[in-house]
Amino acid sequence: MRAYKPKDNVQAKAYYTDRFYVSPQVPRQDAASDEVFAKDLEAISSKFTVNDSYIEVGQMVIYINASDIYGVLELMRDELTYTQLTEMSAIDWIAKDNTFEIFYQMLSMTKRKRIRIKYSIRNGQAVDSVEKLFRSADWSEREMFDMFGIEANNHPFMKRILMPYDWQGNPLLKTYPLIGDEFAAWYEVDKIYGKEAREIIGPELRDTARIDRYDSERFALLGHEVPKGTKITGNEPKTEKAYQEEGGVFLIKKYDKDESTIVDDPQR
Template identity: 80%
Template sequence: MRAYTPKDDVQAKSYYTDRYYVAPQVPKSEVETDEVFASDLAAIKAKFKVKEAFIQVEQMIVYIDAKDIYGVLKLMRDELEYTQLSELSAIDWLAKDNTFEIFYQMLSMNKRKRIRIKYFIKNGQAVDSVNELFRSADWSEREMFDMFGIEANGHPFMKRILMPYDWQGNPLLKTYPLEGDEFAAWYEVDKIYGKEAREEIGPEIRDTARVDRYDSERFARLGHEVPKGTKITGNEPVAEQAYQEDGGVFLIKKLDKDSSVVIDDPQR
């Protein structure tokens, strides 16, 4: 059986640190520099509280209170001609201040403008569904629930959409392991064969970058490649590898196995 290292309670042990690269902010400009955006912002401010607004990459970003989202999007659809909700989702800032940043990407085909509406919620807080305003919100709100665990009040079918209904954990949280946790390692084994088969089968390997030199296709036996299905005896001749045809390519240095380097450090 394959060697296995338990991942008990790994989601409770956040590995998110400041070692991850944080991209610098794109330059912002005042809303007043764009006549259309200035008019749209004034219409929103007339009925709702706006915490912050600015232009970034030719689109306006507007921060509002979470409780106003339905009313703001209704105003934008009915009065400001932003008739398409092209995307909505969340950003995980739990490690920073235990909040999620929720965003709604709005598009006006008539004005050829985009506005992104944003607000913050605390961890465990639900949002108001906008599915009645935009049918495109149906699957997006379910995906946000599935991937981040954020429920949308008033949604007609608040169930997972990508993961199985009985899945544990939310894969887009920064604390969720890239290779899955203890539950993920045994999910399919338990479902298909039952827990009593764990000893015989072993946990699922979810590392997509893992190369097994004894895989069933024999493709990963570097330097000892053989045709598909060939029985491995251990006496196969070494196959020298060349990464470039004879004569090479103009301005490209010819590479071969002897000059290549295998990187063992995954953090490099």
């Protein structure tokens, strides 16, 4: 079976115009404008290289070197009271400059402040696991590996967490098709019934927006209802809309389209 290969220049030639939409930047403030953030930044920059820092939407963002991540988070936990790693993941910038941006969302309950630590890595480069500092990083690092293919060095169990272990591809890469690739279309058929059943069953359709009114086994389009299993010819007349079975439901009046009223006044 053909393995899925990323498409070239996918961001410039996206299938959907809003798929790689970049939202306008919100205003940024100098980190020194907040007394608490200024002290935190000073403590971090005294021991590690800070490449950039600013305050955005009430939280401070700090860019560091990838090799310093374990030490920075350890300092934040032990000395700056940022004791919770609430979120961590990656952003795919492969089409832009062949890199990933890794971020760690830190929370201090005593200071009531949030700091986001960021750094960039090359495509194919691993990160250092921080699972020994924060147990919440265990599943987050596995999810990052599963969805983006980014490995975390020294992680105790670096396996997929959402997709099957033998899955091919990483679903959150921007080059991954929204409805899956050829491997995804045949995965369950091959796994359960074997490849010899492909012609009998057919590929799995993962497009949730697809509607087939002639599929009387799994779906019936409103206005063309047929009993389950009915042989479809394609010439069935359109039926009137009915939202209850014959006999109705006790104490509930059966809906009649001709007696319905459309309310145009939102204040009514």
